[in-house]
Amino acid sequence: MSIRNLDALFSPDTIALIGASNRLGSVGAVLARNLFEAGFEGPILTVNPSERAIRSALNYHSVSELPLAPDLAIIATPPDSVPGIIRELGERGCRAAVVITAGFGEGERADGKALKQAMLEAAKPYLMRIVGPNCLGVLLPHRGINASFAHIMPQKGDVAFVTQSGAVATSILDWASARGIGFSHVVSLGSMSDVDFGDMLDYLALDPKTRSILIYMEAVTEARKFLSAARMASRNKPVVVVKAGRSDAGAKAALSHTGALAGSDAVYDAAFRRAGMLRVNTLDELFQAAGTLATGIRVKGDRLAILTNGGGAGVLAVDELADRQGHLAELSESTLARLDELLPKAWSHANPVDILGDAPGQRYAGALEALLDERGADAVLVMNCPAAVADSLDAAQSVVATLGERRPAVLTCWLGEGAPAEARQLFAAKRIPTYQTPEQAIGAFSHLSNYWRNQQALMQTPPAVSDDIIIDKASAEAVIDCVLKDGRSVLTEPEAAAILSAYGIPTVSAIAVKTPEEAREAAIQLGFPVVLKILSRDISHKSDVGGVQLNLASPAAVAQAATDMLASVRRVAPGARVDGFNVQPMIRRPGAHELILGVAEDSVFGPIILFGQGGTAAEVIGDRVIGLPPLNPLLAKEMIYTTRISRLLKGYRDRPAADLEAITLTLIKLSQLASDLDRVVELDINPLLADSSGVVALDARIVIRAAHGQRRPLAIRPYPQQLEQVIETRNGQRYALRPIRPEDEGALVDMFRHSSPDDVRLRFFAAIQGFDHAFAARLTQIDYDREMAFVAMLPGKYEIVGVVRLSTDPDKEKAEFAIMVRSDMKGTGLGYRLMQQLLGYARDSGILQLYADVLRENHAMRQMAEEFGFVPQPVEDETDTVTVVLNLKRQCL
Incomplete structure (x- = not known):
């Protein structure tokens, strides 16, 4: 509601x-x-x-x-x-x-x-x-x-x-x-x-x-509503969350590695990241975050300058900063020279800026002023250790006086218990964040910088996905239909490989055979060495029953391995039906990395994507990350870089870097598979070999649900490709029409730039000199569950010539609309056709009322609105705008 x-x-x-x-x-x-x-x-x-x-x-x-x-x-x-x-x-x-x-x-x-x-x-x-x-x-x-x-x-x-x-x-x-x-x-x-x-x-x-929102959470009820609301809130103000129940106890038993590894807390973590929220792990951190946010300070990076009168305290702060992946700010030559003039010769001459134990308030004030002017620092941490030769309160008063009415990103840490009490009270009264230990102070800075980083990720414009991706959804659905008709829920390896191939994920060629003799002949046909795998609709993990033999180098070795494999399966899994064998060429890629990619379902957030280090020890190593589909190139790369194995994928010593673009594209294809195939419950690709020449899936396992089963929808509504179409105006001009995408930012800005200043003013109610990234991103990175924007382009050209959009209220009953046609395309009937498209979408979505504020001088817009049945709302005072309203419910009746 x-x-x-x-x-x-x-x-x-x-x-x-x-x-x-x-x-x-x-x-x-x-x-x-x-x-x-x-x-x-x-x-x-x-x-x-x-x-x-x-x-x-x-x-x-x-x-x-x-x-x-x-x-x-x-x-x-x-x-x-x-x-x-x-x-x-x-x-x-x-x-x-x-x-x-x-x-x-x-x-x-x-x-x-x-x-x-x-x-x-x-x-x-x-x-x-x-x-x-x-x-x-x-x-x-x-x-x-x-x-x-x-x-x-x-x-x-x-x-x-x-x-x-x-x-x-x-x-x-x-x-x-x-x-x-x-x-x-x-x-x-x-x-x-x-x-x-x-x-x-x-x-x-x-x-x-x-100005900021703190959350203590135990569970989410409606995932899509939560994520839509969280993404909108996080764009406007900091949202900090601590969630209870971080263990994997809630993870259900699963046939795939992904289903077993995807504990519920990891999914919540992915959801919080995707929404731009800042997650902390303890109530103490939440309390600290509350205090930090209450001061109103914000940072725009993770580079910290440290000012201290105690070298040891500075080192503790540096260690904590490194543990939290923060960075010490590099002080410029001009800042170092300025500090040299202000400080005793024995000062540290580096960051942390140690101004010595006898530092009076005046020394603190001068050093702080210099660091506030340092462009290479995103924040300053001022520390004080009690000393008999200096007054802690005097130092605090000097910090307060230096800041005055300004609110730069300055945090304070006055160590000790009794001596700094008055100083802390002074900082609290002036809304300057203060902490008792270096660890707490660095934790607070980490919260601020992580929030900034999340906001940057939330607003990044992703590159377009390659047009070379060819997906054959119908072929994948046909495979699933056959498996269900056979009364099974677990696909054989050839069936799983067929689905991956339908989504353009490289797999190893294979020949399915019935007997050891046929396996021998298939191996000769493929060439040696080969891999032999048991083919059974009842065996999920083949290696657990001796069902995989690698590097078989001769016909006799293949035949013997097949015979031994049958004996092993009868002994370990006597009830399993054996359909034969799968023979594949042995892939030799020295130095290739083994990765695991997967799809599973979470009980709250629906389909999820897994990426990490693969192989038989994937569970033990535990190097994995969860993401929510749909993925774009930026989100896929963020998943990759979150894992430890990403450092190896970049290359080291004489080992070249793996093809990160190929890995990224595979994650995007898997995300599309998760969006399209709602009968896929669990999917593993383990291992996916990755090296400088690309990727290849050596093994795959897929579990599907019965036809009558129903999964939770994706927590984030994917791009509605089904709304793509070609429209035609009254004069016969045809346009490609589709929902807007994040990567349209550049083309949208070009449309604004090629429109007259007056048309831009009529659309945005103000003269706009430039369209910065934050402004354009807000128009292109929309939540399809609550917003829709259609862009019109001339066929064959990536050139936006018209946009119509609506934004619903959270109850999805009322929606505000806006429309703009590029200045040189006005009068062609495009605006009228875009309004028709918008009204049709609104009715199909169950929206009851459309409205817009229109400048009184925008006579063309007011006339078109009147033609579509919009009614101007009466106002008591003469204003610059008129609100026009169309009640779709009454019109439908």
Whole structure:
């Protein structure tokens, strides 16, 4: 449902507390105290059938007695009563509720699950939103609302905290209170029966009082909604997440290596990276991230300058920086010369800048000013160790004075316990991030630089995928049909190789035979040496049953190996059906690397892609990474470079680099396979040999589902190729029309540049001198689940001449549209044809209303909108824009 009616939850005019109490220590009494004392300016109405007044306020005995319809209700009554209360509230016009009560199936109890469903059914007719059940509640400092049983009301701030755990919420409130950190929202989601992380991210991404978002997560419910919301939120503000349950205990047993290796936490990690979120591993790191983000500082790289009065502390910081893959900034000659003038001769003359143990505040100030001007540094860490010959507070005061009202990327670390207490208080008061140890400080810098790196990855423009990729999806589907008709779910090696070949993945030629004698003849035909493999629809891992023999150099060796193989299989797997043998040429690629690539299904995020070091010891080595399809060249290369084996793939000593482009292309092809073939449950290519001459799959294993089975959809909607078409305008001109792609950035900018400044102004409501990467990327890197943009091109030319786009709200009911035709193509009918295409897509997508803001002077656009049935909306004051609206639902009727 997303953000519908969340305004009632976070900006209510009237609040009702159902289950309020005067009984000391009860949840109802604590809720009443917190609500009445938090500073909410609207009416707070209490309901309790046995009380005359709650905290000296008139109490009501039932929801029906309430004199006002509450926007928000807080419910703390026995679970059996909640569905009925929700229904009553909905009838009164209440639009949101926070259900504090537990007992709704948290322990997999059937009766509790039935109650939860009854509660949701009661809310559904009224579109009523529910937070919880089994939650701490919500705290909204800017609105003076403490609808929780937390022990502390936080200060006003610009950090939002969303958690599934009430205990974690109270812990972070306590931590933040001691450090003067405030919040815009604190929301405990509990069991997430309705409002979930996706809803919260959608809301908070657009909330002007929220500058950063912290999340404590145990599970995601709707993966596609979550990722769409997370990607949008991460483009606007930092999103930091800590997820509980990082072990592989949740991984199910699987027939393939990929299915076994793809533990659920690795998939969450991939999802967080793909969304541009920053993941931390512990609550301590989350707390530290909260403190760092609350200061508002940001970095644009991972190069750190360190200023310290203690050499040992500087070395500890350098070691931690190296462990976290950060880099020491290289100081320029001009900075070194400037420091030479300021500092004693014995200073370190390098980064870390050790200004010696007797450094007074003045020395700190001069050195810091020099480092702030160093272009090679993305941030400065200022450290202080207590010393009898220098004043730590004086040093801190000098740092504060040097910064003044500026907020550059400066972090501080005053070591010790008692001596630096006043200095830390000073830094906290001035919103300068401060830490107790070098490790904490470097961790904070790492969080900031990782967030920056994630944002860069989120906004990179990928190169176009090679047009040479030829995919024969029909052939792959035909193989799967035959296997299912045979009543099997595991493909034989020749069948698996046929599917890989259909997707352009190089495989080894092979001959399937029935008997040892036929194997002998096939080997002669192929030439020696050869590889012999057992061919059985019942054996998944051939090497486990002695079903693989390598480097057979003669006809006799092949025949003997086949005979021995049959005996071994009968002994180890007596029930397995043996269909014969697979004979392949022995591939000799000295120095080639063994890789593993795979596809599996995650119970939350659907299809996933695996890449890593392959071979029989793949599980033991554990060098692997998970990615979410669809992949483009940049995402595929990021997966490769995340693994340790990538260092070997780059080449070393006399070993040439492997063909990284071929590996990248194979990952992209595998991603397309995962998108296309929804009956593939698990797939392994192990090993994929990779060297300077390219790649080849030596073995493959594929598991499919029965025809009646259904998989989870891809967590990220892939490029909708089915929408590609050729359109024709009224004057007979034909155009290639397709959804926009990230690699269209350059062509789109060219279209803007070849349009008149006035046309650009009419489209963007402002004169735009240049189109930078961030601006263009936002227009081309769209979420196809929530946005669509069609580009029109002249046939045979990679030249965009028209664009029409729409962006839906998170509920996918309303959508804003925009259209632009290149100036020299205006008047050809292209704009009219693009609008027809947009309307058809909107109707097919179930969108109920289209709207746009149009400049009053844009008469051509207003006239075309009127021709399509858009209605201008009345406004009280004369404005520069007119909003035009088309209700598609009414038009369909």
